[in-house]
Amino acid sequence: MATQVDDKIVEFDVRTDEMLVNMGPQHPSTHGVLRLVLRTDGEIVSEVTPHIGYLHRCAEKIGENVTPRQWIPYTDRMDYLAAMNMNLGWAMCVEKLLDHQLSEKAKHLRVIISELGRIASHLVGMGTYGLDLGTFSPFLYAFREREKILDLFEDVCGARLTYSYITPGGCTADLPDGWLENCEQFLQQLEPVISEYHTLLTTNAIFIKRTCGIGLLTPEMALDYGCTGPVLRGSGVDYDLRRDGEERYTEMYDGYAFEVIVQKDGNYPRDHDYPSVPVDAVLGDCWHRFYVRMLEVMQAIDLVRQAMDRYRSAEGDWGIPIKLTQKLPKGEVYLETEAPKGQMGFYLVSDGSPIPWRVRARSSSFSNLSVTHELCRGIPIADVPAVVGSLDVVMGEIDR
Amino acid sequence: MADNLNSLFSASAGHWLGFIITALIHIFLLINVVAVGALLFIWMERKVSGRIQDRLGPTRVGGRFGWLQTLADGLKLITKEDLIPGAADSLLFRMAPYLSFAASFTAFLALPFAAGWVGREINTSVFFILAILGLEVFGVILAGYASGSKWSLFGGMREAAQVVSYEVPLGLCVIIPVMICGTMNLVTIGEMQRGTVNNWLIFHDPFTFFAFWVYFTCAMASVNRAPFDLAEAESELVAGFHTEYSGLRWSIFFMAEYGSMFVVSALAVILFFGGWNGPIPIFAGLAYEAGETAFSWGGYFANLAGCLNFLLKTVIGVTVMMWVRWTLPRLRIDQVITMCWKYCVPISAACFVGVLVWQTLALPTAADLDRITIRENWVLVAFEEPEVNNPADPEVETTVPETNEAESGEAAESASAVESSTTQPVANVAEDGQVAIEAKRQSGGRQ
Known part of the structure; x- marks a missing residue:
């Protein structure tokens, strides 16, 4: 019997059998209810087939039976780790159809909220990635910090997970008194903690051994499969909708000082003191995807700070939501925003009534997950969680 | 202890009956030591991880110091339904945890807790403990095979590959103290490290120092x-x-794990960290002398202190294992095996050869620091007359005039006749300690 591994034909003198193993939907490291069917030869995985649909809730169909503002809670439940960013995507899509212009203040408010959401999402992604690699503590440290973001969000809208805060037309409420000070205090706490995470994970020798050179995603492959977000930038493709997106979205970030986190000429933007890239790391491997996320957290902290400064001095209202039964103009729109896990697109077709005729969501996790079968071919079982974890998928967003 | 119990029961009942009763008592004691020890370690693991991870739960709940939580856990596990999967090989599935546990707790049989405080003093106890601990893997492989689950099978296969590999460097590291002491008897090895901290084998020479770290790594593996x-x-x-295990069977695996953690840590303490001997011999004067069988409160007290000392060091070792567990990510199986064969085995082999050369050339060791060793019984010696210097020791001999030696020898003789019996063991122990050090030098090939 012979097996092809890395262009080499390996001969076995003992007859071995391949084994089909179900990883999930109830498995500690499949991030919810993802099911992977592994075809294994001993510990080596020869084929991985992801099965999805365990969390399907017909969200899109529901969207065709409720008004856009009523659908906001359903977007919360897509990427439930970054619900604010999901709200933002849908709200902007509806605003695009209505051609609704926001005040400066409302835009800065949205930047504050969505960048905090990005930090929260990346913290969870980082923590669970540690969990996938068998270290438990960073996960709890990450959740400790995330709790503080949830506290801030609770002060803003009363909810801790499904916020329904950003709505078409603006937000449901203005920031409460003293919130900006609390937020600044939190950011000051968070900044030094990030270097602890770098010690525990990014620069940890075992972590480097487990992630460098594993799950190599070439830029071409990433583009072919439609990967977006940190997965795409981890492969060295310089693309971020906050800079390269639609006018309506990029004008939110007009005048903000920020660089897209991507390796250019062998270097990442050095606006902070980051640990250097290990020698073993290859562009596009699990380590780089993780690293991009960590760097984006630092950048998001900067963005929140800038946005808070602007918010203080900005003119206008905080964005009064549209009427619940606002009639939508006839037509179709599609808008993508840069959510923490990638580009989240919403598609809306209206026939002139207050209720959309067609609603569709394009999830980044779905495209990101689709590379698993390419990345997991010929690697040991232990690396499957490492690869899937580095893609940082959320099943609620994939299944909708 | 074993002999005392044996004689007690064989005196009152027939020989075989006495033997069986003694055996049952021993088993009861040992199982309780392991089980209660495991409970304590589970409590400790909860506390350590709770502190490390900033979790509120483990640091607040469960009665005073959280002791009730472990008890509640145990109760829950006992009352759980006993599930055996349909695909499992029922007999082997049931047998596996007990096999694992039996291996883990049989190792306690030969483990000395203080000088002479050992279930059964075996002349080859190092070998015995390693061999018995090696059997633990049987239970795990059996569990993996018998569960009828693919995940369990993977676990069993990994365990087999890993443990079989790590026994090699582990054995090599254990042989180093055995070679220095010239015995496999753990009680003797412990006794030979009597005295101050420089007698501990980890400070014997640089190679033993490295060997300990390799031992600790391999022991964790x-x-x-x-x-x-x-x-x-x-x-x-x-x-x-143990994917398919639940309730009591699972908790038995759990206890076996904590039991063997204790054993490997205790072995490290005896082989490298002086066993029950503290860094400074405070109670050395009270301790039993070699070969003394009669009961004395002083000896009992010294042993109790030694036992606590031993437990403290062992618990520190276990805590380090917990600390490492809650800090580091997991290696991959191929990396683990690579680490064993490419790093641990060569390093431990090099240490072995290094110690061999060190011993053959009789290079100086930390135990040669006479100024410290001569104050062996440093608390009680203050009330004593000056000690007789051993004439066989060339270094001390040069500093002490010969007349002094004869006089003090006479004085010691006359004093022993007059003075109370409590002071006598002190002088004896001091001599005994000197003899032990002398014996170590000789085994080091100085003469």
Whole structure:
């Protein structure tokens, strides 16, 4: 019997059998209810087939039976780790159809909220990635910090997970008194903690051994499969909708000082003191995807700070939501925003009534997950969680 | 202890009956030591991880110091339904945890807790403990095979590969103290490290120092603690070999794990860290002399202090294992095996050769620091007359005039006749300590 591994034909003198193993939907490291069917030869995985649909809730169909503002809670439940960013995507899509212009203040408010959401999402992604690699503590440290973001969000809208805060037309409420000070205090706490995470994970020798050179995603492959977000930038493709997106979205970030986190000429933007890239790391491997996320957290902290400064001095209202039964103009729109896990697109077709005729969501996790079968071919079982974890998928967003 | 019990019961009942009763008492005691010890360690693990991870739960709940939580856990596990999967080989499935546990707790039989405080003093106890601990892997492989689950099978296969590999460097590291002491008897090895901290074998020479770290790494691997917990790697293999186990059977695996953690840590303490001997011999004057069988409160007290000392050092070792577990990510199976064969085995072999050369050339060791060793019984000696210097020791001989030696020898003789019996063991122990050091030098090949 012979097996092809890395262009080499390996001969076995003992007859071995391949084994089909179900990883999930109830498995500690499949991030919810993802099911992977592994075809294994001993510990080596020869084929991985992801099965999805365990969390399907017909969200899109529901969207065709409720008004856009009523659908906001359903977007919360897509990427439930970054619900604010999901709200933002849908709200902007509806605003695009209505051609609704926001005040400066409302835009800065949205930047504050969505960048905090990005930090929260990346913290969870980082923590669970540690969990996938068998270290438990960073996960709890990450959740400790995330709790503080949830506290801030609770002060803003009363909810801790499904916020329904950003709505078409603006937000449901203005920031409460003293919130900006609390937020600044939190950011000051968070900044030094990030270097602890770098010690525990990014620069940890075992972590480097487990992630460098594993799950190599070439830029071409990433583009072919439609990967977006940190997965795409981890492969060295310089693309971020906050800079390269639609006018309506990029004008939110007009005048903000920020660089897209991507390796250019062998270097990442050095606006902070980051640990250097290990020698073993290859562009596009699990380590780089993780690293991009960590760097984006630092950048998001900067963005929140800038946005808070602007918010203080900005003119206008905080964005009064549209009427619940606002009639939508006839037509179709599609808008993508840069959510923490990638580009989240919403598609809306209206026939002139207050209720959309067609609603569709394009999830980044779905495209990101689709590379698993390419990345997991010929690697040991232990690396499957490492690869899937580095893609940082959320099943609620994939299944909708 | 064993002999005392034996004679007690064979005196009152027939020979065989006495033997059986004694055996049952021993088994009861040992199982309780392991089980209660495991409960304590589970409590400790909860506390240590709670502190490390900033979790509120483990640091607040469960009665005073959280002792009730472990008890509640145990109660829950006992009352759980006993599930045996349909695909499992029922007999082997039931047998596996007990096999694992039996191996783990049989090792306690030969483990001395203080000088003479040992279930059964075996002349080859180092070998015995290693061999018995090696059997623990049987239970795990059996569990993996008999569960009828693919994840369990992976866990069992990994365990087999890993433990069999790590026994090699582990054995090599254990042989180093055995070679220095010239015995496999753990009680003797412990006794030979009597005196101050410089007598501990980890400070014997640079190679033993390295050997200890290799030993500790391999010990963690062979008892399946993170970052080497590949057999149960929860993020990859759900729960590895005990995926299908629940309730009491699972808790028996758990106890076996904590039991063997204690054993490997205790072995490290005896082989490298002076066993029950503290860094400074405070109670050395009270201790039993070699070969003394009669009961004395002083000896009992010294042993109790030694036992506590031993437990403290062992618990520190276990705590370090917990600390490592809650800090580091897990290695991959090929990296674990690579580490064993490419790093641990060569390093431990080099240490072995290094110690061999050190011993053959009789290079100086930390134990040669006479100024410290001569104050062996430093608390009680203050009330004593000056000691007789051993004439066989060339270094001390040059500094002490010969007349002094004869006089003090006479004085000691006359004093022993007059003085109370409590002071007598002191002088004896001092001599005994000198003799022990002398014996060590000779085994080091100085003469």
